[in-house]
Amino acid sequence: AAEGEETDPEDQGPFVRVLMSDLTNRLSGCFEGPKEAQTVMTQLLRAVKRLVAASPEHRIIFEKETEAVEVIEDFLQTMVVVAERTDSVIQEALTILITMLSLSNKNIGLRCLIQLKDLLLSSAKYGDVGVPLLLDLVVPQILDPAKPVEERDLLVEALYQIEHPNVTAGLEPVVTFLCDILKSDVLETSDSVMGLLGSAARDESLCVILRKEKIMSVIADILKEATRQQAVAAGKGKEKSAGKKGPEISEEVLERLALRFTHSLDIVAGMARNDVLAAEQYVKKNIHIELLSKMNSLLMDAEALRKETTWLTIGEIITCVSALCNDPKALQQAMEKKFLDQLVVILQQDGLPCSVIAASYRSLSLILRFSVPDDPTLGIDNELDLSQAAKAKKKRAAIRAAAEADDSNEDWMQVRLQINEVLGGVVPLLPYLGGTLYNKLCRKQLGSIVPLYLLTDPNVSEVLASVVDLISFYGERAKEYEVMEELDDDVDEDSVPEQDRVFKTYVLDANAAEICSQLDDADRDNLLFALLEVQNDDVKLGAVETLKTVPLSNFDTAEVQKLIKLIADVDDPSAGRTEEVLTGLFAILTKFAGLPPTHRQSIEFRKKFSRLNTDKS
8 A cells, every 4th residue: 555545454455345335334333423423434434535546446345246236225325314314424424425426336436426416406405515525526536647537437427417506617627627538539538528518518607718628629520420420320220121231330329429419519509608709610610500401301300200319309409509599690591591490390299398399489589589670769879969858859759660660571570470370379378387288298297287386397497488488579579668749849848847748658569569468368477477486497587577578558457466465475585596586576566666657557556556645744
């Protein structure tokens, strides 16, 4: 043993003997009291460190003729019981599990990862202690050049699998190292390294590192090669179906190709969302065009479309293309390549996976927001030769002109009408927000119907969030402008009190206003209120943002009362993102308070909901 390294009398030469069954037996001593538990944990950690320090082939962990799976399970379950009963040794218990993550023998590391993930994500009691420990213990080992590749990959896999925001934020020390691994052996880079790079791509600051490491070309090459090999495999499969002989491609190889393709898409999509410069480089390499071509091939392959995996791949492609299409040039090119037509075909299918539904609706939202005219008042504030009063008057004239214009033959409106037709006028999407379509999703994804307030599944939640985002677009476009009627030329505007001015409501997008009215008649607002009980923050905040876009004329007195009650019923504003939800609800009420004093709804709002008794002397 090296100087200073602990040895054990049972160790023989290079072999290190630490039986897992003995570790389990020692754990029983933890139940004698906190002090004894601390002593036992200290001893166990020393033993585990000896084991990890030895090379895999020199570890003696199991007695002959014992079932390794059962022994590992006994150890882990006993460790969990100890941690649950004795809070004072939680840190030591988590340290031992994290230290064992790199044990490749008999899949010990992978089983420890499953247990560790369950603990860290189950409660802040474990997560608050374990996540910093995980980064402190695992990152230096990943960077250690002496660490065996197989065991290093187990540690990388651990960081990838434990989906915690603090883990992603702590990846900066390893990102450059992972990029070096990727660039040094592109075709053989492990799935765990690719997966962790995908996690890093979701963080804005880490994306800058990824771009500076110039991995865009590498990822583009991986995507192209994976696509090529998948096409070859598909061709071999068709030859086999036709009775032709030829070399077969194993299921294992096909799964590996699919996983590399998925990880590459995650990296591209993450970087495209978080780094404009990286997105531009991917667009220059025509990644979006190649992906649309691949998706078109999949949609033309009737045999492939019978498989769930094909639809999952289509969903991943849509997500990636949409991320790249935040670049207007890319979206224009995608539209020219019939991206919208492909989405139309996809949404006509029954039984789609949640990921495909959500990705398709997100893409339609992107296209809708791209296909709108500019704000008619844009640039007026920059006209320095005009006074403030003149600018205000010019804005009012621009709003009136835009509201009266006939947009029916404009290209953007044709795109809108096509999407409206696909969505059936948008109202048919409302059953996703807790109605029949939501029930159908739950049965397919979860096996049973889950009440909204108990929903935790991220896939179903993402569908809800994507539908809410679509509804929000029509609210944004149906914005109501309270425009003052022009005064006589010889009247000074500033001399006329606001209560004596005449205002008229204008809407610039009649189509959106009509759809908003239909949504209002279909009880949109109460459905959105119900979503505020969903535990997913994206759904909850999406519902609030959509309520903020609802034209004030769509709110009745009962709904305003419900808004006020929602605010009043909040017990803990600091919980999760409740503060953001409250901010959104207050913003809606503020819009009512900001209406001109002569506006009908302004009068009703102040009369019914103001605490100020104006009758008091």
